[in-house]
Structures are given as C-alpha cells and as structure tokens.
Amino acid sequence: MTSFSDLGLAPPLLQALEELNFTAPTPVQAEVIPMALAGQDVAGQAPTGSGKTAAYGLSVLQHIDVTQDTMQILVLVPARELALQVRDALKKLGKYLPNLRVTAFYGGHAMREETQSLKQTPHVVVATPGRLLDHLERRTIIPNQLKTLILDEADKLLELGFQDELVEIIKRLPRRRQTMLFSATMSDKVLNLIRANLTRPRVVNAGQDTDELPENLTLLGQVGPIEKKPAALLHLLHQxxxxxxxxxxxxxxxxxxxxxxLVGRGVAAEILHGKMPQPERDKALMKLRNGSAQALVATDVAARGLDVTALDTVIQYDAPDKADSFQHRAGRTARAGAVxxxxxxxxxxEQNHVQKWPVAESIKWKTMHAPALPPAAPKAPRPENVTLHVSAGRKDKVSAHDLVGTFVAHGGLERESVGHIEVFDHYSYVAVPRQxxxxxxxxxxxxxxxxxxxxVSVVM
Structure with a gap:
C-alpha cells in the first residue's frame, strides 16, 4: 500500500497528516499528488468524499514559498460554505508550514473586511468567482506571481452560471501557470473548460457520484394535498x-x-439561504451543529457542501426538480456510517415526478396523515443547549482549549458540560446547557x- 511518505511530501505536511490521522492516501490522492508535484496540469473526475481537497491541497502547499508575500495559489469554488471548508482544510494541512497565510473570499459580507485582511498578502486564496472578480477589478489582488489555479467542483461552477466570470478571471492570470480542475461529472461544458484552459492535462478518473444513497439511510415519503404539508411537517418534528x-x-x-x-409553533428553527449575510449563516449553522436549534430550513444553493455531523433527519418540504438535487438533499444525513x-x-x-428517478425507487410511500393544526399548537421541547457569543476569536490568538478552560474556571461548569465550540476570526460560539x-x-x-x-451574550 502506498503511504504519504512514498509520494515525496515534505516533513511538515507529513506531520500534519499524522496529526489528522490520515494514515494512507485515497486512490485520487495517490494518483493526483505525484502528477501535481511534477507541475503537470490535472483534470480529475472525483466524487464527493474521495479526498480531492487533500489531493490538490498537499501538492500546492508543497510548492509554496512562504518567504514571499505574494498570492501563489488560487482555488475557485462555487459556494461560500465550500470556500470556508476548503480554507479550513488547507490551514490544517499546512499547519506546520511557518507563516502560511490562507484566506477565503466570498460574497455576503462587507468588502472592506476582506480588503483589510489583504494588508498581509495571503499565499493561498480560496474564493467564489464573483467576489474574486471584484478584487481583481479593484486591484486589491494582483495575481502576477500566481503558480497554480484550481477549479474545484467545476460542474457546479458552470451549473450556477459562473462561466462568464471564469473567462474574465482566467484572462487576468499569468499564462505560465499550473491548472488543476476537479469535477464530479464530465459534461460537455466541463470538457470545453478543460480544453480551453489546461495544457496537456493528465486525466484522473476516481469515479463519479453514483445514483446510490448510503445503505443506512431510510427513505420515507408522504403524499397528500399541499395544504396538509405544514401539519405533516410539524408532526414529524414533534417525533x-x-x-x-x-x-x-x-x-x-x-x-x-x-x-x-415553525417558530410560531414552538420549534427552534433557523434559516439558511443565499441572500443572508455570512455572520448570520455562520450563526444558523452553529446553532444546528451544537444542538441549540432543532431545525434548519434551507435552499439547495445555501446547503451545498454542508456537512453537519449528527444530523438525524432530512425533510424535503418541496420536491426538487432534478434527481441529483434529491440525492444531494437526502445524502446530507446518514454520513460516515451513521444512521x-x-x-x-x-x-x-410531485410524487409522480419523483418516482421516475432511479435514486428514489426505495422510497416507502404512505398517505399524509397528521393531526389538524390547532390555533396554538403544543410547543415542541426546547433544545437542551443554548449558544453563547464570545467577543474574542482566532485573530486574538484564542483557541477552543482556551475557551473550555475559561468556562470551567470562571463559569462554574464541568468540563464535559461545555458543548460544541467554533472559533471564528473575531468571535467564537460556545454551547452550554440551557439551565x-x-x-x-x-x-x-x-x-x-x-x-x-x-x-459573553446569549445568541438569540
């Protein structure tokens, strides 16, 4: 079996991999890393969960010169949540590279915050196309020292209409560069993108997202008139x-x-959609993750790339138009071996439409029966946890370990009573028992x- 050390990775990267318990490379990592380290362009078809972020991430981190104050790597992604996810993954992989700077740029918050962060030029920028183009036009980012461009989830970039932005961005980049592209599917549009922008690419096929859902996922459907949906949803949430x-x-x-x-009926529900400011999106996700919200009501675009651990249930209140949307939604639960x-x-x-898809064949359908909605529905049990906002974060050198220590020493809590913690640049969220x-x-x-x-204050 190939090991990461066999791939020629530098000791600081191997140290980070060991700390992350990455024991052996996945097939896509074993194929991509040697090609990418050799400076070749790569076009990879890789399904969700194949390890492609580490495949390109380890390769580009090895080539970064941290002594230079220049942007050397650009990763373009289709959604804000994916930008944050990739940024955090690259930071963890590059933890032992001294003075490495990785940042994420995306819409939904003030441009001045990002411009302020550019006083120290990041070595790696992970960005959505629209926001990156804003920076290029304002000349807050000058990409003349760029070494590598990565187009991540290229099929989604095109599906979400970023084709014109991609053309405009790539025109402004150095021609002498390495380019890597990864996509779950290889449509004609993706192939055209490869032909136009990659030079003699090495092709890697690690499979594609299949039409199969996890074996430990149960699919249930209820059929009835649209006016019965609210009562049916509330009944489900009370189980x-x-x-x-x-x-x-x-x-x-x-x-x-x-x-x-839902809130009017006593359910602790949060919203997630594409027009929300990023801090509000962070807060909504945090409350679902740490158990201080029971439900998150979301659109497909906003939920793209979400990976909420311990998510028990997905409910598709509106039927999607396409089979892959159905699969994407249903696959948010029963992840990593969970039920x-x-x-x-x-x-x-809607049932007639959905039943045409092979991925929906295993749905167990029944007629929609739910108690009629009373004028004031019984309140669902409130979540056990409450989220607290702390006015210090990563930029203040604060870690989760520091927060646990403070909440135990000053807050009178037992260590095991301090719940899920997430640390952002200027603030943190900590879950504690409601009482x-x-x-x-x-x-x-x-x-x-x-x-x-x-x-410290309670997040409402």
Whole structure:
C-alpha cells in the first residue's frame, strides 16, 4: 500500500497528516499528488468524499514559498460554505508550514473586511468567482506571481452560471501557470473548460457520484394535498426520533415563511439561504451543529457542501426538480456510517415526478396523515443547549482549549458540560446547557483570555 511518505511530501505536511490521522492516501490522492508535484496540469473526475481537497491541497502547499508575500495559489469554488471548508482544510494541512497565510473570499459580507485582511498578502486564496472578480477589478489582488489555479467542483461552477466570470478571471492570470480542475461529472461544458484552459492535462478518473444513497439511510415519503404539508411537517418534528433536522425548500421566500410558521409553533428553527449575510449563516449553522436549534430550513444553493455531523433527519418540504438535487438533499444525513432518515412531503403530482428517478425507487410511500393544526399548537421541547457569543476569536490568538478552560474556571461548569465550540476570526460560539446559560454569561463576562477581557451574550 502506498503511504504519504512514498509520494515525496515534505516533513511538515507529513506531520500534519499524522496529526489528522490520515494514515494512507485515497486512490485520487495517490494518483493526483505525484502528477501535481511534477507541475503537470490535472483534470480529475472525483466524487464527493474521495479526498480531492487533500489531493490538490498537499501538492500546492508543497510548492509554496512562504518567504514571499505574494498570492501563489488560487482555488475557485462555487459556494461560500465550500470556500470556508476548503480554507479550513488547507490551514490544517499546512499547519506546520511557518507563516502560511490562507484566506477565503466570498460574497455576503462587507468588502472592506476582506480588503483589510489583504494588508498581509495571503499565499493561498480560496474564493467564489464573483467576489474574486471584484478584487481583481479593484486591484486589491494582483495575481502576477500566481503558480497554480484550481477549479474545484467545476460542474457546479458552470451549473450556477459562473462561466462568464471564469473567462474574465482566467484572462487576468499569468499564462505560465499550473491548472488543476476537479469535477464530479464530465459534461460537455466541463470538457470545453478543460480544453480551453489546461495544457496537456493528465486525466484522473476516481469515479463519479453514483445514483446510490448510503445503505443506512431510510427513505420515507408522504403524499397528500399541499395544504396538509405544514401539519405533516410539524408532526414529524414533534417525533422524538426526528432529532436534528435539515428541511429543504425550493425558494428563499418559502424558507422564511416556513421558519416563521415553525417558530410560531414552538420549534427552534433557523434559516439558511443565499441572500443572508455570512455572520448570520455562520450563526444558523452553529446553532444546528451544537444542538441549540432543532431545525434548519434551507435552499439547495445555501446547503451545498454542508456537512453537519449528527444530523438525524432530512425533510424535503418541496420536491426538487432534478434527481441529483434529491440525492444531494437526502445524502446530507446518514454520513460516515451513521444512521439517518430522509423524508419527502409530496403532492400526488410531485410524487409522480419523483418516482421516475432511479435514486428514489426505495422510497416507502404512505398517505399524509397528521393531526389538524390547532390555533396554538403544543410547543415542541426546547433544545437542551443554548449558544453563547464570545467577543474574542482566532485573530486574538484564542483557541477552543482556551475557551473550555475559561468556562470551567470562571463559569462554574464541568468540563464535559461545555458543548460544541467554533472559533471564528473575531468571535467564537460556545454551547452550554440551557439551565446554566444566564448564570454562565454573568460569571464569564469580564474574564480575561490571553490578557484581554471578554464579553459573553446569549445568541438569540
């Protein structure tokens, strides 16, 4: 079996891989890394979960000269969540490269925040095309020292209409560069993108996303008139086995309308859609991840690339138009060997449409029966956890370990009572038991972490 050390990776990268418990390269990593290290262009067909981020990430990190204050690597991705996910993965892989700077640029928050961060030029930029083009036009990023361009999830970049932006961005990059492209499918549009922008690429085929869903996923469908859907959804959310749920709608307006309905009926529900500012999206995801929200109502675009661990249930409130959307939604649960359930609430017309897809063959359908909605529905149990906002983050040199220590020493909590923690650049979120939340806020506010007083408040 090939090991990472056999691939010629530098000791700092091997040290990070060992810390991350990456024991052996996946097939796509074993193929891509030697080609990429040799400076060749690569066109890879790689399904979700194949390890492609580490495949290109390890290769480009090895070539970075951290002594130079220049942008050397550009990764273009279709969605903000994927930009953050790739940025974090590259930071972890490059943890032992001294002074490595990796940043993510995406729409949904103020441009000035990103411009401020460019006072120190990042070595690696992970970006959505629209926001990167903004930077290029303002000349806040000058890519004249770029070594490698990576087009990640190329099929999604094209599907979401970024073709014109890609053409404009690539025109502004140095011609002498390495280019790598990865896509779950190789449509004619993707092949045209490869022909236009890659030079004698080495082709890697690690398979494609299949029409199969995890064996440990149960597919359930309910059929009835559209007016019965709200009661059926509420009934599902009141079942103990439903647990944490991700609910899909087809439009932003439907997301907002449905979340208002659920909150009015006592369900701790959050919204996620493409027009929300990034801090609000971060907060909504955090509350689902740490158990201080029971349900997240989302559109497909906003949920692209989400990987929420311990997600018990997916509910497709609106039936999707395409089979791959159905698969993407249902596959958000039952990940990494866990057990999960995916429901779809459908009108008879929607059922006829969905049943044509091979991926939906195993749905167990039944007639939609749910208790009629009373004027004031019984409230669902409130989540056990509450999310607290802490006014210090990564830029203040604060770590999750620091936060646990502070909440134990000053907040009076047992170590195991401190829940899920996420640290962002300028703030952090910490989950604590609901019954202790107000007391913890009072105790911890004013405490010092790394010599700086912090403020703590409940996230509403």
């Amino acid at each position: 103990p086995e439903t647990g944490r749920a991700l609910i899909f709608c087809n439009t932003r307006d439907r997301c907002e309308e449905l979340a208002r309905f 999960g359930t995916a429901h779809i609430l459908a009108t008879p017309h 202790h939340a107000q007391d913890v806020v009072q105790r911890v506010t004013g405490a010092k972490i790394k010599g700086r007083k912090i403020r």
